[in-house]
Amino acid sequence: MNPSVTQKERILSLDIIRGLALFGILFINVGAYQVIIEGGPMPDYSGINGVIDSLIDIFIEKKFFSIFSFLFGVGFYIFASRAEARGDKPKRRFARRLVALLIIGIIHIFLFWGSILAIYAVIGFLLLPFYSAKISTICKWLFTIITLHILAILGQLYMPTNSIMATILGLLGNDAIAIFIMFLSGFLVAKAGWIGHIGAHIQQIKWLLLVTGPFFIGFSLWIWFASQADDQQLQSIIGLGVVPTTYFYLACLFTILENRQIEKIFQPIGRVGQMAFTNYLAQSFIGMAIISIMGLEVVSPSDIVVIASIIFIIQIIFSMIWFKFFSIGPFEKLWRYMTYGKKIVKKQS
Template sequence: MNQNQPVSFKERIHEIDGIRGFALLGILMMNIMAFAGPDIEDSLNPERSEIYTGFWNELSLFFINTFFTTNFFTMFSFLFGLGFFIFLSRAEQKGKNLAPLFYRRMFVLLIFGLLHGIFLWYGDILWTYAIAGALLFFFYRLSPKVNVIIAVLILTMITGLILLGALALFLMGDQSMAGFAFEIGMTDAIRSGSYSEVVSMNMTLLGISVSGMIFVVPIVLAMFLIGLSFGQMRVFENLPAHMNMIKKLAWYGLGIGLPIKIVTGYFTTYAGDNDIYSTLGQLSSSLGGPLMSLGYVALMLILMKHFKGLVKVLQPVGQMALTNYIGQTIIMLLIFYVGGLFNRVDAIYFVPIVLVVFTVQIILSKMWMSNFSYGPLEWIWRTLTYLNVMPIKKKGV
């Protein structure tokens, strides 16, 4: 057997793929707000587009902001950290030189992210994962307890900074965005502009997102470390032995996280024009989202234990998560950019659109994985990581 080969299907932990598939549903649910309209531009202006306003539209956004926004990019971050441990530990068992292998993997992910963010959609998260992932390598040898402590300290520090920021705004008495406007012209660029204008818009918005790295990367890294610690503790390799801990995690994660997300979801949806409430809404990323994501992971493990079919449905989607993540962008761009529906579909339709698109992805993923060992982008990623052309077709197919 070629020692450069990645994990085979039989070696995979299918529950991880299943949860990764569920995370893809949540990622699409939170991203559709930006695919369908100028959400990021509106967030920088005092007024919102009509598709985001009105009782039913705002109620739909409140639902998404509470149960999905920040809960799933933090869940994906957790899964990335877990996958990082599995990748490195198995490479180590084969006697591989870990640093070149891992950093080659992160470099390819960075290229994927930049290509995706510039030429398709500005909301890419892969490049952020690649940068935070490069830092994660230095924590591989630390104990799981130390990694969890560091993660908690990072999230606590960011939470404290958010609270201090809100307090400072309160003391200054500046509580509204009146008079502030930042025009990008997204709707015109997407509806009537050329492709080069869309690319230029993507680069502008990517530049804005780079300025937020100081806030996002530490949160991503913290969730990476928690995922890494779960891998170090071999939680997913022996789920029955850790079921009591998993049940407690579900109770505490959802029990504490949900009230926080209801409050921050309300602030984000209904009080975005108030600087103080908008700042407090960021607690969704540093506190509510991480708690909810861990609660969701634990709840999914409990459900998968009792409903085995859930793993079978979601596992193919999660096994080709990179392909499906980029695939979601392509489908959404076809609907809203090419189809001319950008800033024309009310938010009340976001949830049903996502459910239909994700159902299509479930079907296509099942068909693809019945014949191939990896998703197409996963195959490219693995081939460039191992510098070895992997066989993609399943034997006997």
């Protein structure tokens, strides 16, 4: 059994979007690479730093992790369906893949407290029951979960709550629910046959753009004014806009990348996304090294922009060089070995 995915089987647009998601995630994680100690120096949020921080809240906060989560759901369907086509047991094989991710994620937490990998692995198990479900059933579940999630966040914003209600709303409005929503969204889109055939569904995607566009604009303005007013509910407001904004971003990206010239221009970013697991793990080490070299006690928003850009440029160059000699990233290879229990030695053409 050869579980590798050849270059011809890869969908370039997915790799590009995955690479862009990694870039966006950097803008959130870089600030967390330097732990702020109580009573110590604090980042500067005045002037241009305040503007940058607000723009990160508007355009990046929680959105790019959500894009990454969507692609995880897409990856689950592609992985499981290919496993089934080979005569493998898709659910069992993916469960083993999640266990491997959990182990690596737990180790990574000791190196970077903000690692999302272990959480992804745990939430990923919730996808398993949906593999054999009908598309209509998945749609109903997705609509219900999104509705409950949004109502919970609205409840946190506006409803006076007692301790029991606050707990319930906190659970339903949690970021973990948003991650699962995007997992299930990606799985649904892949199962429905959209991935790799965007052109055939362009009218539905344009409709999605028209529906989510006004939400994107509205939430952007709301977040801007809330950030300027130091609103204590800012994170809840950002969370409320995550689903429509992420859908808007994804619809834009898939539409734009239907243009083969644009897709070709972004191919170097696709190389970063092609070994997203390795690059995600490497980001924390590169980021902490750069912060140390720069001698920063704290990381301001303007520092975040500079450091995130440097890290991503390094990863583009490294990824392009790596794939000139190898067909798979180093940690992707380890993850695959942990999933299948044997070393994959055949280089794919």
